[in-house]
Amino acid sequence: MDQNTPPEEFTGDLELDKPETEAAGMSAIVASFEHVLRGTNVSRGWKALANLNQKDGFDCPSCAWPDPDGKRSPIAEYCESGAKAVADEVMTKHTASPVLFQRYSVAELIEKSDLWLGQQGRLTQPLVLRPGATHYVPIDWSEAFDLIADQLNALESPDEAIFYTSGRASNEAAFVYQLFVKMFGTNNLPDCSNMCHESTTVALTDTLGLGKATVTYEDYETADVVMIMGQNPGTTAPRMLTPMEEMKRKGGKIIAVNPLHEAGLLAFKYPQSPRDMLFGGEKLADVFLQVRINSDLALLKAMCKLLIAEEQKAAMAGQPGKVLDLHFIEQYTSGYESFVKSLDHFDLNELAAQCGLTVEQIQQAVDLFKYTPKLIICWAMGLTQHKNGVATISEVINLLLLKGSIGIKGGGASPIRGHSNVQGDRTMGVWEKTKPELLEALERVFQFKPPRENGYDAVASVKAMHEGKGKVFFGLGGNFTMAMSDTNFTAEGLRKCRLTVHVSTKLNRSHLIHGETALILPCLGRTDHDIQASGPQFISCESTTGVVAQSHGILDPVSPHLKSEVAIICELAKATLGEKSTVDWDSLVADYDRIRDLIAQTIKGFDNYNQKVRQPGGFYLPNDPRDRVFKNTSDGKAHFTVNAPTPHELQSDELLLMTIRSHDQFNTTVYKNADRYRGVHNERRVVFMHPDDIASLGLQEKQAVDLHSRYDGETRTAHRFIVVPYDIPRGCTAAYFPETNVLVPIDQMAEKSHTPISKSIVVKVTPTQA
Structure with missing residues (x-):
């Protein structure tokens, strides 16, 4: 197995049914409760689901779909995907404690499937993998912050550090994160938007x-x-x-x-x-x-x-x-x-x-x-x-x-945004492209000169790590290795870093693709009580329609060693910046209202933030186009544009592949080796093909095949997939990510946005050689 990619794991038990023709219904109810009760007890699981997406509850950690503006269902204001995401957070039957890392070396863990890694449960203590070591071991929080601070301050330039963000960070965490990064001196703030909705x-x-x-x-x-x-x-x-x-x-x-x-x-x-x-x-x-x-x-x-x-x-x-x-x-x-x-x-x-x-x-x-x-x-x-x-x-x-x-x-x-607060993170300033109005506000409120140059996006970050220009990688959530295109190339870049750090709730493959030194910092999830010096805290998130609402954790954390994302960021900022900072980081951790007051002074649309966010259901941010105001375009009007279609010219033995996700996963998180709605059971390494394409290529149903992409003279291969006949247009094919991300070259991306071309990869499908 290539040590940069997941094991090419066949279950050997592929079963195919007719694809379903209805979404939700009783099957979704059963699947939701099965997943929740598999990981925790009835009372804890029910309490979590009953409070999910309620006005006095917590925001779903899954997608960014908005909650109803008015009345909400008192029974179940959530879907199967949300229930699965919550189940992953409330797990108590299994935890990824230090005992797990004593039992398994990194080399042994990397042989496990992504499904197995996720099933180990919540992380419970900060962990470190020191140079030359084979196992992660526990580390005190203070020592972890000092280690990171020493590595950051030893860099020749702040631009040698890369600060990635997934879309689950709250508004409060995102704001202090981008503030710390800019005070440190860089705009290297790639996020998951770079890979999806850029x-x-x-x-x-x-x-x-x-x-x-x-x-x-x-x-x-x-x-x-x-x-x-x-x-x-x-x-x-x-x-x-x-x-x-x-x-x-x-x-x-x-x-x-x-x-x-x-x-x-x-x-x-x-x-x-x-x-x-x-x-x-x-x-x-x-x-x-x-x-x-x-x-x-x-x-x-x-x-x-x-x-x-x-x-x-x-x-x-x-x-x-x-x-x-x-x-x-x-x-x-x-x-x-x-x-x-x-x-x-x-x-x-x-x-x-x-x-x-x-x-x-x-x-x-x-x-x-x-x-x-x-x-x-x-x-x-x-x-x-x-x-x-x-x-x-x-x-x-x-x-x-x-x-x-x-x-x-x-x-x-x-x-339709895929991560629960990916839009809010952008609003808070997590972006490698600097907005002049935000920089001016930060300078006015915090009395420092933020960097003006644009930073690295996700693609540029991977290249920078390869070239030795990115030496420290800090990930606030997410699974960067598997979410990013060109899996092997991305992994090689991360392995060249001096330090890789991941703030996470659960174990994932990015923890095992590490730099010379690696840290895993376990954090609270949306469902967890967040108690700080001034008492219980709440956070806030922005939906895809621009509604900002509060979110209250309602369960006891699985470990006393967990810190909130806000606390992790602020303590790291204090350790790194020292007396150079104008911010009282401890006071922000003690009371998140103080963070929201700073947001109100800095970011447009958040005036009276603490008052408005406490309104049941939250509040809408200003949205000029919604009012037929287009003052931020070059001429103050909405623009018609001229765009030309560019058809794909395929050879007779080529197909156009799109990566998709199964019904039993969320982004890179795999819940089950199945795809109930498409009729696939007990397997993920499948490739959907039109029956006539299967025949014309000399293949058969359930045959093992390899997928090859070739760009700029270099061939990339995803090994051992099973052919599944499906109703898909001729010349087209589909397979699940992240298994197929290895086929997407790092340089193949959308014009202007640099989004990887994960939905249109030219491939050849050949029988797997014994």
Whole structure:
């Protein structure tokens, strides 16, 4: 086995069922409780679930889907994915205590699967792996902070340190983190957005002036049409299906655009609805467009051409503006004429063929929204993780601008963020690209001169470690090794570091891909009581629709040695910066209200933060595009843009691979070797292929194969996958990440955003050699 990658583990027990056609329902209820009770006792598990996403409870550590603005279910305001994420936090039957690390060396642990590593439970004490050692051993907190501080202060430049962040850190932790890093002297603040929604941030900022959703929760319930693109809500954000079902029952329509038929796109059985449980769930997709991988830009452009044609017909009939919102276009946008003229360069039939569709199929979808502006388009990584990801999302905005669907009730742009506070972390200043207004505010409030140069994003960080420019890696949450593209290259970079540090709740593979010295710092989770000098503390998070709400831990931590993320960061800042700091870090740990007061002085939209966040349900941050204000674009208007589809030219023995996640995982966290909704059981190393592609390549169902990508003359291989026939367009294939991240070269990324091209990898599939 390559020591940089997970073991190529076959269970030998692959079973295949027909894919499910409904999301949620009784099977989701059973799976949720099974997972919770497997890790803890009934009372602790029930208490956690009963408080999950309640206004006086704690925020789900899973996705960033917003909670309902008004009344919430008193029974279960959560989904199966959220229950699984919480179960991982509340585990008490197993803990990854120092005994585990006495029993297993790092070399032995790295041979274990990701599933096994996660099943060992919560980390309980800080651990260190010293140079030349074979085992992690306990270390006192004070010694750990001094070790890190000594390594940081010994660097020739602050820019030799890299401070990564996952999307689970609270607003309070994220704020003190970026403050410490900037006081230390660098903007090397890569985060998980670099790997997923960076294309969204770039496209929305360029076209609308704000890289966030323009919709609210209630907009989903009142929309006439929702178009879901490059997203599988039944797995990635199941609670999203609740307002969608409400919208459907009011007469709304859903267009689903995806290379795979997914249960969460077809029907939803609401577990708390007797009607649904007795008579079946609500059909979701009215039109399903099974596009080829990365043909979404061509589809959107075809839709725009059809809308223009419909508007021309209406104008000829004496009804100008019946299809397009001409008043909105004239008053609020720029670039319309150039955009319309550019459409003449594209043939409608060729665009449809590129998608693998007919013009009639696309017209059927357009007919659903051509006379209404109440259109929401939502998307996730199926649009962002391509070389043309920014262009595709810009085309989403073109379509919404034509309809005047920005800044109205029931319409708008809706990226679906995958991590619970990834958007809040950005708002707090965790970003390698510096915002002048934030730097000026930090200088005014804290009396220091923050660095002005942009730092490393995730891709640049890996390259810097390889080149010896990044010598200390500090990870606030996450599993960087497995989340990042080009797994082997990433691992080699981390191994070149002098020090790697991970703040974590559970053991993962990144702890085993380490620098010369390595530290694991265990932290409190969302479910845990956080007691500091002034008493119990709460944190706050921002949802994908820009709602900031409080979150209270409600359970006793599994170990007395755990510290909150805020405490870890502040104590490290105190040890590293010493008298150079103008901040009383101890006071911030003692009372998080003081952090929120500083946020209120520094970041726009957080005035009276402590008062507003205590309102039941929280508060909405300002959102200019939601009010049809675009003052942060170059000309103060929303921008139409000209984007050209770039079809993939494949050889006869090549396929286009997209990485996907199973229903039984969240990001890189694997809960089970299964994918219930797609009918896969007891195995993860599978590759979904069209039956005709299987035959044309001389392969057979359940045959063991290797996947090869070749870029710039270098071949990368993911070994030993099992062929599974599936309903997927010809020439396309899919397999789970992180197992397939090894196929994505570090240099293959989206234009402008640098997001890895994890959803469009050209591969060859060959039989595994014995």
